[in-house]
Amino acid sequence: MALIEARQLVKTFGDGQRSVEALRGVDLAVEEGEIFGVIGLSGAGKSTLIRCLNRLERPTSGQVMIEGRDLTAMSESELRQSRRRMGMIFQHFDLLSSRTAAGNVSFPLETAGQPQKLIKPRVDELLELVGLTDKAGAYPSQLSGGQKQRVGIARALAVRPRILLCDEATSALDPRTTKSILALIEDVKNRLGLTVVLITHQMAVIAQICDRVAVMDNGRIVESGPVIEVFTRPGHPTSQSFVDEVINQTDSAAGLGCQPKGDLVRLLYTGRLAREPLLSTLGQRFQVEAAILQGRVDQIKGAPFGTLLLDLAGPEEGRRQALAYLKSLELTVKVLNHDADA
Amino acid sequence: MTLTPNFWPMLQTASLETLYMVSVSAALTTLLGLPLGVALVVTRPGHIVGRLWRVNSSLGAAINALRSVPFIIFMVAILDWVRLLVGTGIGPTAVIIPLTLAATAFMARVAESALLEVPHGVIEAAQSAGATTWQIIWHVLLPEARPGLIQAVTITVINLIGCSAMAGAIGGGGLGDLGIRYGYQRHLLDVLWATVLILMVWVQVIQSLGDRVADHFRS
Ligand SMILES: Nc1ncnc2c1ncn2[C@@H]1O[C@H](COP(=O)(O)OP(=O)(O)OP(=O)(O)O)[C@@H](O)[C@H]1O
Ligand SMILES: [Mg+2]
Numbered sequence: 001m002a003l004i005e006a007r008q009l010v011k012t013f014g015d016g017q018r019s020v021e022a023l024r025g026v027d028l029a030v031e032e033g034e035i036f037g038v039i040g041l042s043g044a045g046k047s048t049l050i051r052c053l054n055r056l057e058r059p060t061s062g063q064v065m066i067e068g069r070d071l072t073a074m075s076e077s078e079l080r081q082s083r084r085r086m087g088m089i090f091q092h093f094d095l096l097s098s099r100t101a102a103g104n105v106s107f108p109l110e111t112a113g114q115p116q117k118l119i120k121p122r123v124d125e126l127l128e129l130v131g132l133t134d135k136a137g138a139y140p141s142q143l144s145g146g147q148k149q150r151v152g153i154a155r156a157l158a159v160r161p162r163i164l165l166c167d168e169a170t171s172a173l174d175p176r177t178t179k180s181i182l183a184l185i186e187d188v189k190n191r192l193g194l195t196v197v198l199i200t201h202q203m204a205v206i207a208q209i210c211d212r213v214a215v216m217d218n219g220r221i222v223e224s225g226p227v228i229e230v231f232t233r234p235g236h237p238t239s240q241s242f243v244d245e246v247i248n249q250t251d252s253a254a255g256l257g258c259q260p261k262g263d264l265v266r267l268l269y270t271g272r273l274a275r276e277p278l279l280s281t282l283g284q285r286f287q288v289e290a291a292i293l294q295g296r297v298d299q300i301k302g303a304p305f306g307t308l309l310l311d312l313a314g315p316e317e318g319r320r321q322a323l324a325y326l327k328s329l330e331l332t333v334k335v336l337n338h339d340a341d342a
Numbered sequence: 343m344t345l346t347p348n349f350w351p352m353l354q355t356a357s358l359e360t361l362y363m364v365s366v367s368a369a370l371t372t373l374l375g376l377p378l379g380v381a382l383v384v385t386r387p388g389h390i391v392g393r394l395w396r397v398n399s400s401l402g403a404a405i406n407a408l409r410s411v412p413f414i415i416f417m418v419a420i421l422d423w424v425r426l427l428v429g430t431g432i433g434p435t436a437v438i439i440p441l442t443l444a445a446t447a448f449m450a451r452v453a454e455s456a457l458l459e460v461p462h463g464v465i466e467a468a469q470s471a472g473a474t475t476w477q478i479i480w481h482v483l484l485p486e487a488r489p490g491l492i493q494a495v496t497i498t499v500i501n502l503i504g505c506s507a508m509a510g511a512i513g514g515g516g517l518g519d520l521g522i523r524y525g526y527q528r529h530l531l532d533v534l535w536a537t538v539l540i541l542m543v544w545v546q547v548i549q550s551l552g553d554r555v556a557d558h559f560r561s
Contacts, residue, residue, distance in 0.1 A: 054470050083472040094463035097561060098485040107481065108471040139561040155471070165470075 001068055002029035003195050004053060004163065009062035011048050022048040023059070024219035035189060035196040037206040037227070039242055040216030046199040049216070050167050053197065054086050055079055066163070084112060087156025091168035093148040095140040101151045102127065102136040108158040126154040129191075130184060146177035153184060157192065164189065166198040170205060182208050203242040207231070207300045215239045228300055232268045232332045247298060247307045258293070260337070262313030265323070269306050269331035286322040288314035309336075346530045352520060353536055360516035363434045363506045367441040368499045375446040375498065376491070378405070379453025380479055390465060390475050408447040413505045416444055417512065432513035441505055449498045456490030457483055489556040496552025500545050507541065517541060 006028040013020045022045045030036045040046045051057040052064055055071050064071040066082055074082060095104045102123050109119045127133050130150040140148055149169060156164060166185065170178040186209045189196050200206060206213050206227055214224035215238055222236040231247075234240040282290045294309035312319050326333045346352075378401065384390045385398035411419070417440040424439050425431045460483055468482045484491070510518025517537045525534025 056466055056470055080472040080474065083470055086470070088467070088470040090463055090467060092461075092463055094461065094467040096464060096482065096486060098488060098559070107468070108473075111468070111471060111473040111477045111481065141561060152467075155467075159472070 002065075003032040003067060004028070004030040004197065005063075005065040006049070006052065007063045007065070009049070009052055009064065010060045011045075011052060011057060012060045021219050023052070023062075025062070026216075026219070026221055028214065028221065028224075030195060030197055032195050033193065034211040035186065035198060035209050037198045037200060037210035037213040038216055038221075039200055039203060039206055039213060041201060041238070044216040045219045046201075046216055047167055050165050050197060050199045053165060054083050054088060084108070084159045085161050086163040086165055087153075087158075087161040088165040088167065089149065089152040089156050089169045091171050093140070093145070093152045093172075095148055095151055095155075097140050100137050100139055101132060101143065101147075101154075104140070104151050105154045105158055108155060112159050122158065123154075126158055129157070129188065130154045144177075145173050146181060149173065149181050150184065153181075153188065157188060160192075162193075162195060164194050164196045166196065168199055168201070171200065171202070175204075178202075178205065179208065185209065203246040206242075207246055207298065207305075209301065211301070215242065228270055228303070228305070231300055231305060232270065247296060247305075260293070260311040260313075261291070262288070262311055263319055263323070264293075264336040265310045265312055265326070266334040266336055267306075267308040267310065267326065267331050268334075269308075269329075270300070271303055282312070282322050282325075286314070286318040286325065288312050288318045288322045290322075345532050346524070349532060349536070352524070352533065353540070356515070356517045356520040356537070357540060359434045360503070360506055360518070363437055363441060363509070363514070363516055364499065364502050367438045367445060367506075368495075368502055370438070370442040371445040371449050371498055371502065372495055374442070375449025376453055378446065378450035379457060379491075379494070380483065382450060382454040383457040383483070384475070384479065390469070390478055405447045405450050408444065409451070413440070413444050414508050414512065416440055417509060417514075432515075434515045437506065437509040437514035437516075441502060441509065444505060445498055445502050448501055449494060452494040452497060453491055456494050457487045459490055460486040488559045492552055492556040492559065496549060496556075499548055499552075503541060503544060503548075 006026055009023050009026040010021070011023040013022055026049060028049070038046050038049060048057055052059045053066070055064070059072060062072075067085065069082070071079065071082060096107065099107065105123045105126050106119050109122060114122075124133070127136055130153050132147060132150050132154070135143060135147060140151070143151065152169075164185070169185070170181050173181060182205060185196060185198070188194065198205070198210065210227050212225060213227050213230050214221045215230065215236060216222070217236070217238045223230060223234070223239045230239055231243055234243045279290050282288050289312070291311040291313070292308060293311050295307065297304050297306040299305065312322060323333065323335065382398065382401060385394040385401070386392060387395045408416070417437070420440055420443070421431045424436050427439065428436050430436050464486060465478060465482060468478050473481070506514065506516055507518030507521070510516050510520070511522050513519070517540060521534055521537035524530045525537060
């Protein structure tokens with residue numbers, strides 16, 4: 001059974017003429033121990049979705065099951081108990097400005113009614129976990145964005161939740177800080193055995209730490225699956241545009257500023273293929289010339305993910321066989337334009 | 343130039359009366375106005391007990407009604423009730439009741455706007471951590487709005503000083519009473535200007551004290 005499950009989730013804001021359907025029937029299942037990403041453009045309904053998962057937003061209809069229990073049917077006090085099983089971090093950190101870093105981390109411990117003498121050591125432990133021991137006495141106004149989010153993470157983990165919800169947790173941070181915060185999330189997830197749901201509008205965030213991803217568009221999940229699959233075979237235009245954003249590819253020869261001599265072929269490959277002497281094989285076995293027009297290697301969850309744009313020139317039969325050979329390998333081949341008159 | 347006979351004793355008595363009126367009503371006002379300000383905020387639609395929005399609109403209407411009456415009229419209007427309660431309609435003790443009521447309505451509104459400054463995200467963060475409504479009020483709203491609330495108390499007290507002087511005009515006692523009966527009606531300029539000076543100094547002192555305490559809590 002999935003740890004988090006949303007069934008036919010609908011959320012409508014307002015009523016009558018000016019109502020907005022933020023969620024239009026979302027189904028979601030997050031398995032224990034995974035990092036599940038939700039990506040979508042602004043206004044797609046991502047925040048609404050994640051806020052429904054801890055009932056900061058009450059769904060109009062549908063169910064949210066957390067650890068097998070229906071969140072939408074819970075009383076206020078049951079809900080508070082469930083919320084303590086789910087930590088949440090926010091885009092703007094939302095720390096208490098009147099409390100120090102340590103004071104912020106101790107907040108959930110205090111409201112959960114933990115005895116004072118247990119709070120202090122727990123706070124120290126948490127600040128150490130996020131690498132902020134030396135900032136225990138600093139107020140949020142004295143911390144950088146990255147440091148604030150570390151405090152946010154420590155606060156979210158204070159009462160030992162099983163789930164961590166991240167709503168655009170890195171969107172207010174620069175790329176380097178984003179990486180380090182994501183690395184921290186992955187690290188605490190592994191150490192504490194958490195399940196993470198992460199909302200973002202940046203595919204690079206998904207690529208760095210997510211196991212699976214759901215792509216949202218206009219209140220619906222239009223595609224979902226393992227990250228690597230969505231990267232190599234995006235099945236929806238929205239997914240495609242997010243993938244393009246990371247691998248920055250051009251789909252036409254015109255975009256490259258040159259005229260291809262033969263077939264324009266895009267290869268997407270992962271992992272070990274990077275070591276194959278691909279180009280020389282093509283030349284020796286099929287007598288085709290393969291020119292690299294574009295190429296790059298990215299990382300998806302630490303594994304290499306390469307994209308190559310080749311211009312295959314040569315006799316037609318050779319090109320046909322070359323394509324067949326490429327398709328037999330563990331890679332995704334996309335022919336962008338067949339050279340018709342060659 | 344000679345001072346009006348009894349100049350110093352008169353000033354002293356009047357100052358003490360004003361001090362008494364203002365401090366007692368300030369204490370009562372804070373005690374009543376702050377919770378009302380909190381109630382006005384948390385019962386807003388979409389706030390932590392937004393389902394009580396009916397309370398919000400009734401409370402808001404009552405406060406507006408109270409605030410729309412000029413203090414001096416309000417004081418006269420409730421004179422009979424005050425007599426019923428404290429046995430007399432004049433003197434510093436009797437004045438404390440209308441002062442407190444009027445200032446409470448004022449305080450509720452300024453406290454409300456201070457509390458509204460607390461970002462909604464901070465409240466939601468506390469909610470998502472499993473905090474109860476009371477915990478959010480005590481541990482989030484009030485401490486986060488503390489500088490603003492201190493400012494709210496400060497201007498309420500200053501407002502009270504002004505109102506207490508007005509109350510003097512209809513037998514409330516204190517510096518306002520002294521200023522009007524001796525300074526104005528008998529044209530004793532030394533008394534008049536002395537009351538003005540004392541009131542000015544008090545207001546300055548209270549304002550800068552309030553600013554300083556508020557700044558201390560801004561981090
Ligand atoms: N409280 C609200 N009242 C009315 N409409 C809302 C409310 N919250 C969200 N919406 C609307 O619901 C839709 C989805 O909003 P949501 O915040 O979930 O999008 P998002 O995917 O998180 O976007 P972003 O990337 O900009 O954060 C938007 O059209 C938004 O205007
Ligand atoms: Mg959002």
